[in-house]
Amino acid sequence: MVVEEDLPTMKSKKEKAEMKKAEKEELEEENARMLAAVAFAVVLIGIGLPLWWKTTQVYRVALPYNKIDALRPQEEKGLSLKITVLTIEEPRGTQLCADFDTVFRLSKLFRVKCESRGLNSAEKARIGNVQRLHDLDRVELIPVALGDILLVEVPGISRLTQNLVVLGSKRAAFFSSETGSKKLIMVLNEWLLREETITQTLKAMRAPTLAGKGKEARTRVPPTVGNLDILLSLAVPSPEEIRVDWDITAAIEDYLQPFLDEMSSVSNFSVKSQVTYFASLGVRKKAVNTKELGPHYAIQEELLPQIISPLEKKIGSHVSTSASLCLVLYIPGCTEAPLHFYTKQGQPVPTNAIISARWGGLIVLNPPNYACKSDEVIDMDVPTLKVMGLFLAQLRQLLGIPELEPIHFAEMLPLMEAEPRLWEIDSLMRTRALEQVTSATLTLQSLAKLLGQIGNIVIGDEVGRSIFVATESAHSAEQLLSEGKLKEGFDHSRVAFLESESAFTDPSLLALLYFPDDQKYAVYIPLFLPVMIPVLMSLKTIKNWVLKKLSQGKHKRD
Numbered sequence: 235m236v237v238e239e240d241l242p243t244m245k246s247k248k249e250k251a252e253m254k255k256a257e258k259e260e261l262e263e264e265n266a267r268m269l270a271a272v273a274f275a276v277v278l279i280g281i282g283l284p285l286w287w288k289t290t291q292v293y294r295v296a297l298p299y300n301k302i303d304a305l306r307p308q309e310e311k312g313l314s315l316k317i318t319v320l321t322i323e324e325p326r327g328t329q330l331c332a333d334f335d336t337v338f339r340l341s342k343l344f345r346v347k348c349e350s351r352g353l354n355s356a357e358k359a360r361i362g363n364v365q366r367l368h369d370l371d372r373v374e375l376i377p378v379a380l381g382d383i384l385l386v387e388v389p390g391i392s393r394l395t396q397n398l399v400v401l402g403s404k405r406a407a408f409f410s411s412e413t414g415s416k417k418l419i420m421v422l423n424e425w426l427l428r429e430e431t432i433t434q435t436l437k438a439m440r441a442p443t444l445a446g447k448g449k450e451a452r453t454r455v456p457p458t459v460g461n462l463d464i465l466l467s468l469a470v471p472s473p474e475e476i477r478v479d480w481d482i483t484a485a486i487e488d489y490l491q492p493f494l495d496e497m498s499s500v501s502n503f504s505v506k507s508q509v510t511y512f513a514s515l516g517v518r519k520k521a522v523n524t525k526e527l528g529p530h531y532a533i534q535e536e537l538l539p540q541i542i543s544p545l546e547k548k549i550g551s552h553v554s555t556s557a558s559l560c561l562v563l564y565i566p567g568c569t570e571a572p573l574h575f576y577t578k579q580g581q582p583v584p585t586n587a588i589i590s591a592r593w594g595g596l597i598v599l600n601p602p603n604y605a606c607k608s609d610e611v612i613d614m615d616v617p618t619l620k621v622m623g624l625f626l627a628q629l630r631q632l633l634g635i636p637e638l639e640p641i642h643f644a645e646m647l648p649l650m651e652a653e654p655r656l657w658e659i660d661s662l663m664r665t666r667a668l669e670q671v672t673s674a675t676l677t678l679q680s681l682a683k684l685l686g687q688i689g690n691i692v693i694g695d696e697v698g699r700s701i702f703v704a705t706e707s708a709h710s711a712e713q714l715l716s717e718g719k720l721k722e723g724f725d726h727s728r729v730a731f732l733e734s735e736s737a738f739t740d741p742s743l744l745a746l747l748y749f750p751d752d753q754k755y756a757v758y759i760p761l762f763l764p765v766m767i768p769v770l771m772s773l774k775t776i777k778n779w780v781l782k783k784l785s786q787g788k789h790k791r792d
Contacts, residue, residue: 268779271772278766286758292690295698301705302682305675305712307436312345313664314718317422320375321387322411324352330385333415343429345716353387361386367394368647371402378405381660381720383426385418387411399644401425403655421644426657431636432665439672463558464494464505465594466625467549468616469513472567476601480563480616482507489622489652490629496653497633499721500662504556508549516544519570527582530572535588542593559632560594561625565614568606573598587624595628597621626652634662660720667715667724674708674730677738685743697740704733 317334321327327350338346353361360373370388378384384406391400391410398413399421407426409418423429466486470478486505494503517540519531533541549560566573575583575598587597599621605612631637635658649655678701685691707730714723 264779268776271776275773275776292692294685294689294691294693295695297682297685297693297698297701298705299682299686301709302678302701305678305705305708307440307672307675311712311716313343313668313715314345314347315720316379316382316718317346317348317385318376318378318382319348319350319385319387320353320357321350322353322358322389324350326387327351330415330418334419337415337419341429343433344427345718347718361388362390364388364394367400368650370394370400370408371404371406371647375406381664381718383407383422383657385409395645397643397645399641401644401646401657403647403649405657405660417643421641424641425638425644425646426661428661428665432668435665436668436672439669440676461502461504461556463556464490464503464629465549465558465560466490466505466507467560467562468507468509469545469548469562469564470509470511471514471565472569473511475568475611476565476605477611477613478509478565478616479613480618482509485618485622489618489626493626493629493652493654496659499659500633500666500724510548513548513564514544515541515564515570517541519573524582527572527574530574531566531570532574532576532582535575535577535583538588538590538596541596542590545596558594559629561628562594562596563616563621563625564596564598566598566600568601571606572600574600585624587628589628589631591632594632595625597624622652630654634665663720663724667711667720667727670724670727670731671708671711671715674704674727674734677734678704678708681734681738691743694740694742697737697742700733700737700740704730704737707733 317331319327319330321330331348331350334346334348338344357375360375364370364373373386375386376384382405386406386408387410388400388408389411391398391408394400398410398417400408401421402408407418407421466482468478468480468482470476486507490505494505497503515533517533517537519533521529522532523529545560545562549562575586575588577583585597586599587595589595599616601612601614605614635654646655681701685693707726711723711726711730714726717723
């Protein structure tokens with residue numbers, strides 16, 4: 235039996251139990267609500283945002299930025315070569331080498347190693363038996379490696395020539411006993427090494443505003459081509475008046491191919507030929523009459539750019555993906571013959587041939603006078619020797635073998651064959667190697683700067699591979715050239731140039747160039763913001779709840 239005094243106590247306990255139950259349910263509901271908010275925050279911030287960021291990132295291969303930055307101008311590393319001096323008396327050779335070392339120690343580009351020795355009796359006998367100047371090239375002395383130079387003293391050379399120094403077709407220069415070191419150094423600098431010209435070329439590449447200020451810049455081809463097409467064309471605008479007989483294939487085999495075979499170490503050549511009809515020069519000609527040439531038509535040579543455009547439509551040099559040089563022999567029709575080119579100074583061009591850097595050369599061969607006085611079609615023969623000689627002279631300039639300024643006490647042995655001189659190939663290879671390394675360095679550093687500034691440009695595997703190969707090849711070329719290994723250094727420089735150009739012009743680099751980060755945010759923020767605002771606002775509540783839990787746990791431990 236329950237006593238009345240115990241009823242309030244029992245009622246109080248029941249209320250307390252109910253209150254505890256209500257508080258527990260409320261706490262569980264709060265915990266569930268907070269845990270749900272935490273889950274939403276973790277999913278959206280911890281998983282959703284990183285996943286969105288990762289899936290919207292562009293693919294970028296890691297690049298060797300440090301190695302690219304380490305590429306420096308070749309002048310800081312130098313280009314090594316060896317000069318061997320053979321003299322009658324050994325002390326004279328030792329003194330010449332000492333003078334060379336003194337002068338070239340100041341060179342910023344070349345690192346010259348000079349060795350000397352006296353001529354032995356057999357070598358003196360072979361030199362003494364030379365009866366003609368051309369026979370100096372046939373004297374067998376010592377082998378000279380590619381890129382190196384041999385200087386040989388020839389006593390009594392005055393019986394063969396009035397000059398003190400004779401430069402042969404190989405890698406040897408012959409000098410008289412009266413020649414001093416200053417004259418030999420002048421020949422080395424101005425003809426064989428051409429340091430000043432190379433230095434100016436490299437400076438012009440690094441500062442393009444300096445380019446094009448001189449004959450060297452006007453006739454020089456780009457530093458670089460892997461494959462080069464030579465297109466030899468015979469243009470006959472009036473075949474109904476003149477029928478031209480010319481065996482182009484034989485002319486190429488006899489004159490052009492031997493030259494290009496020797497130049498194959500510098501570039502890969504492909505020769506093509508064609509005959510095209512009804513090809514007009516497309517410029518207005520001026521009728522003049524001079525005492526030397528009589529009545530004729532004149533074209534100013536500065537009009538060559540206007541001549542090239544109509545010719546290009548006929549000769550079709552654009553059909554190949556490789557770089558090309560055009561050599562065109564133009565036979566004027568009777569309505570425009572005789573035709574002569576004139577210089578800016580108003581003088582007729584003696585060869586009637588003009589050249590355009592990076593395009594090619596054009597020769598005008600006028601038909602004989604009687605050809606236009608007959609009512610019948612006249613057969614005309616092409617003087618192959620004269621024409622191909624002019625084409626070879628043009629091709630030498632177009633490929634980077636310049637016409638050197640004369641030195642009053644020195645001479646070069648004239649070319650007896652179509653092939654270039656070996657030292658000319660060495661000089662061209664030096665120039666091209668340095669140009670290609672410089673061009674690759676500038677391209678890689680410019681590309682690295684661009685890719686570093688614009689982070690949303692795709693860097694694919696192929697672009698990354700090209701950049702890696704170009705960088706390694708450029709470093710290898712610098713090292714090999716500084717060690718005097720010209721051929722190996724040139725080969726690596728060509729790879730560096732071609733790969734750097736391939737990477738720089740790869741179309742995949744422009745895939746996302748016009749979709750920068752601010753546009754990406756503008757697209758995605760309207761989608762994420764309505765969901766993220768409640769989550770971000772709940773972060774404060776979650777923080778207070780966590781602090782409350784930590785405080786309660788501390789009180790329980792106390």
